[in-house]
Amino acid sequence: MGDGSLTPLGRDFFDRPAHEVAPDLLGRILSHGxxxxxxxxxxxYGLPGEDPASHTFRGLTPRNSVMFGPPGHLYVYFTYGMHFCANLVCLRPGLGSGVLLRAGEIVTGETMVRSRRENARPLVFRDLARGPARLAVALGLGREHNGLDCCSGDGIVRILEGEPATGVKSGPRTGVSTGAETPWRFWIDGDRTVSPYKPHVRRIRT
DNA sequence: CTCTAGATGTTCT
DNA sequence: GAACATCTAGAGA
Structure with missing residues (x-):
């Protein structure tokens, strides 16, 4: 599979504030089959009452309950009526923060990734996991993966040590209507698989 | 590359 | 009812 020599990140890795975990996740490998x-x-995305852009800002709900669970687990949510996005939970149970996985580069399984996009426009290689919803499609993540432990050696979805990134930059988060000034988006500078920055736009529905 | 608009279901107010 | 941690297609430069 190509990732056989890599071991999962330890649970302690995620028992830190999300804005410390997020840059350290760059260069790591997320694996599913x-x-x-x-x-x-x-x-x-930060703590309840502190980060208005976080799904946990207003406290525990059925949807965000996984974010209040143990660190290193996968929080998958459905948005815009058609897309899934994946996060990794940070800090110990009860606190409620996490890191949204926004983009990546396919390391193995490109054929499988392309087969999952049969009903969408074909993409060039660099776009296959460029953007949080496309990343979720590439890895085949959906509702059924919400809550999975990614730090377990025999888990279905695993976050592996890989090679920590160098040349990390940060800036405002994409597409959020509040808390937009907080520079909690992190990327590998110069990497072409990083998604284009989009400020929030209010949608008007007819 | 840019811009615009439309699709679509769940969640919370 | 409004908002939504988005993506795609189409037109234009």
Missing amino acids: PVSVRLTETEA
Whole structure:
């Protein structure tokens, strides 16, 4: 599979504030079956009452309950009526923060990734996991993966040590309507799989 | 490359 | 009802 020599990140790795974990995740490998992706862009989301952009800002709900669970688990949510996005939970149970996985580069399983996009426009290689919803499609992540432990050696989805990135930059988060000034988006400078920055735009529905 | 608009279901107010 | 941690297609430069 190509990632056989890598071991999962320890649970302690995630028992830190999300804005410390997020840059350290760059260069790491997320693996699900034959597909593995090298993370190139992440965003941190903070604690209830402190970060208005976080899903946990208003406290525990059925949707965000996984974010209040143990660190190193996968929080998958459905948005815009058609997309899934994946996060890794940070800090100990009860606190509620995490890191959104925004983009990556396909390391193994490109054929499988392309087969998952049969109903979408074909993409050039660098776009296959460029953007959080496309990353989720590439790795085949959906509702059924919400809550999975990624630090377990025999888990279905695993976050592997890989090679920590150098040349990390940070800036404002993408597409958030509040807390947009907090520079908690992190990316590998110069990597072409990093998604283009998009400020928040209010949608008007007819 | 840029810009614009439309699709679509869940969650929370 | 409004907002939503987005993506795609199409037109234009």
